[in-house]
Amino acid sequence: MKRFLLSGAALALLPAAAMANCPAITVADMQGVSAGAFPQQYELAEFEAAAGCKMEFSGNPDSEMLNGKIKGNPDLMALSDRIPMEPLVMVPYDSVGKFGGTLDVLSNATEAGTSDFLSVRHVNLVRYSDDLQTIVPNIAKSWEWNADFTQLTFKLRKGHKWSDGEPFTSADVLFWYDNLMMDTNIFEKPKDYVTVAGERMTLEAPDAETVVFNLPAPKPGLLAHFATHYAQGFQPKHFLGQFHPDINADADSYAQSLGFENGYAAIKAYYGNSDWTDTPSPMLSQPELVDGLPKGTHPTLESHIYVNDTTEGRHLVANPYFHMVDVTGQQLPYISEQDEVYINDNEVRLLKIVNGEVDYKAQSLQLASAPILLENQEKGGYTVDLKPEITMGAFSFNVTHEDEEKRAVFGDLKFREAMSIAINRDELNEVGFFGQGIPQQYIGFSPRPSGVDESWLTYMTDFDAAGANARLDQIGLKDTNGDGTRELPSGAPLVLNLNYSTQGIAGQTVELVAQYWRDVGIDSVVKEVTPDEYRSAQSSNKLDVSMWRKGQPLAIVLGNNELWVPPFENYFGNRSAMLWAEWIESGGSAGVEPPAYVKELMEDINALQSADQASPEFAALTESMVKKMAENVLFIGTVNAPAPMIHRNALHNFTETKTHSYEYYRTYPYRAAQWWLED
Incomplete structure (x- = not known):
């Protein structure tokens, strides 16, 4: 298609209406309009200059009705007064959308499995x-x-x-x-x-x-x-x-x-x-x-706001004052309402997806569910994407356990080394992840920062049942009664309570790891619990072993130290050593004093966050931090593998994501305010 450029004088002779409407460009077809300073978006004046147009604004025709559902909101003012003087102009991925519809999503429970939904409206x-x-x-x-x-x-x-x-x-x-x-x-x-x-x-x-x-x-x-x-x-x-x-x-x-x-x-x-x-x-x-x-x-300031909130779920309507518009001047979001239903049972969640009742889902979907999702995607009218994860399932023994004898065992490095090399990660990958993953050790960063020795990713990951048994023997964990399982040095039973939530780790992974540990004489009881039950037990120092997905990119670590300071993550993640955290927060007046390497990690992360990333100091700090984290096997890595996400085919402007992960806040980079639903 030929495009013709008009001079300023020629443009001045065109009728005003010809210049009023801005072109409906998309990421797929920019129609010759040059890109702005930032990918896929413009400031208003920047877009008008690039497209040679004067934008006219229009809003959702149901804005008055939607505003009426927001408790405490005054009558709606004119659209020109609702949007900023400098609105953010978003270029849709595939098409300029149309207003209306309700986005249907699932979460596990209040404050559990909800980041999928939060990220859609997040700012x-x-x-x-x-x-x-x-x-x-x-x-x-x-x-x-x-x-x-x-x-x-x-x-x-x-x-x-x-x-x-x-x-x-x-x-x-x-x-x-x-x-x-x-x-x-x-x-x-x-x-x-x-x-x-x-x-x-x-x-x-x-x-x-x-x-x-x-x-x-x-x-x-x-x-x-x-x-x-x-x-x-x-x-x-x-x-x-x-x-x-x-x-x-x-x-x-x-x-x-x-x-x-x-x-x-x-x-x-x-x-x-x-x-x-x-x-x-x-x-x-x-x-x-x-x-x-x-x-x-x-x-x-988000794209949608709560208008109903119960123990069964929540309902939201479009924010009538949202600060984004599309390239034709339509105020975003396109989708008028959002409905979130709490379903904590994984099988019921899968059934609702298969039945075409869910517009988008990523969180809590594990690779083990991919076959049933793929088999039913045509019938359910949805598409399945397998996307790489930044994090991986990791296990951590409670080194500040309230039971003093368990604390001593879990705090012994030989025990943690034994439990790491007892895991057959190659088999776990084949059986639990269809051979799609990469066996790895947890090193604190994901992916590995450049300059950090690659060998740390495989530290203590080679399957070695004999080596595991030898270490367990050395620290006095013997099978004294001949039942095939080891007792504590005192002779008391050693049984690990492996409580897990499918939101954080696949049940099949837990079952397989439990079997590998039984094979070297460490008995366990596996139990699935809700995310809230798991987090409550973890925070109150009641878990034998914590297990959840874990890892962060360097970019996030530079702004947030939580993976490197006890309890090594926030309430929603994989925490361990709660009494070390208590000692640190109390200035040493309560809890349990952490070992020297933990104190050094805290010093290292503070230094790293202030260091020049191009400096030798920065490279040395990342290597030192990874070495301390891996050698002490405080968290035991398993397999880094992709996971499924789904979206209904009626949901438009849904683009391929680079990861399945939470770490960049799920859909936030992918501009969900421009999603729209086909009738």
């Missing part, structure tokens, strides 16, 4: 593009680092509004940091990602659209944190601030008039005392108060 200051390499604007219009990565300045969008129409400004970022993350009444201990080597940052707001993060030491990974993490760097001061005593002198009395104990109780009801973004709203936690509350849930 943060920035995000990774779908190449998983390039950080691009989102809520923030732009950013700038100073020369030594000790000051990060964000520019926000003028005219941006919360889902209730109130202005979103730099004050909301400061409120999030100073009054929520740094308030010990809400977070007893600051999260690592809001500190630099344990020291707090300071934030400034020179004007309504500018936020400056001042860091006590370099931390270039802070930007990647905002691009990948579920915790959003802003909260609605105009709403939550009503309940905060530092913002409102009458916060407690106002909260009490609504039935809360005080202002902090109201904040925790709406926002939670966790940074997880799907803490149940008062619609669930205070059902008797709903009619008297000013809002059912706190305002959001």
Whole structure:
């Protein structure tokens, strides 16, 4: 197709209508329009200049009706007043969409298996593009680092509004940091990602659209944190601030008039005392108060907002003030509503997918389910994609077990080495993963950073039952009664309680590993539990062995130290050594003192996050950290293998993802606000 370029004079002679509508370009067909500064998106003025057009805006025709479902929202203002003066223009993958429909999804339970759903509507200051390499604007219009990565300045969008129409400004970022993350009444201990080597940052707001993060030491990974993490760097001061005593002198009395104990109780009801973004709203936690509350849930900048929240599931509607538009000026999201149903039984989840009742699912789907999903995809009207995982299933023995004798055994390096080499990973790969995986040791980073010796990936992974038996004999675990299983040195039975959740690890993997351990005389009982049951037991130091997927890319580690500091992950991941964590958090006044290598790891991660990535120091630190993690076999890796994800064929602009993993926050790089549903 030939394309003709007109001079400015010729353009001026064209009728105004000819210049009004911007071209319906897509990633698949850019129609000759040059790419912007960032992949697959433009700032408004940038797009109008590139496309030679003046954008006209249009909204979802059902916006009034949808807004009416949002408890506490005022009447809808005009679209021109709802979107920012500088909206973010998204280029659809395959087609400009149409409005309407309900996205149907599954989660395991409240706060369990929900990141699939959260990531679809998620926003943060920035995000990774779908190449998983390039950080691009989102809520923030732009950013700038100073020369030594000790000051990060964000520019926000003028005219941006919360889902209730109130202005979103730099004050909301400061409120999030100073009054929520740094308030010990809400977070007893600051999260690592809001500190630099344990020291707090300071934030400034020179004007309504500018936020400056001042860091006590370099931390270039802070930007990647905002691009990948579920915790959003802003909260609605105009709403939550009503309940905060530092913002409102009458916060407690106002909260009490609504039935809360005080202002902090109201904040925790709406926002939670966790940074997880799907803490149940008062619609669930205070059902008797709903009619008297000013809002059912706190305002959001996400593409959709909760309007119903029960123990069976949740329902959301499109945010009428969302900050994105497509290339023709249609306000995103296209999909009007979202419906989430809680199904904790894996077989029931699979049945609903096979029956075509689910529009998208990745989380909690394991490779073992791929055959049934592939067999039924035509009948169910969906497509199955097998995608690589960043993480892999890993096991960790409770080295701070409340049973002193088990603690001593699990804390013995020879025991952990024995349990690692007792696993036949090649067979596990063939039987549990259809030969599609790669046997590996856990090294703390995934993938392996360049410069780290590749041999660490296979450290203590060669199957060696004789070597495992020899180590177990050496540490006094004998079969004294001849029943084929070993006892503790005291003669008491040694039986591992292997509680697992399919959200975190495949049941077949657990069963096979349990058999390998039985083959060297270590008995166990395998039991599937819910994610909530598993996490509760793990956090209260009740597990013999933790087991969940584990691993993070270097980009995330540079902004978040959680894999390297006891308990070696957050509440939702694979944690271990809870009493080491207690010792660290208490300054040594409680818990159990960790060994020297753990203290060195903590020093190493702080140094790594401030180091120049091109420096010899950085390379030495990554190698040292991997060496300490692998040699101590604190977490035992298994097989890195792909996993299935599905989407219904009626869901358009769903693109191929690079990974199945949570680490880049699932669908967040893939711009789910542009998904649309065929009638």
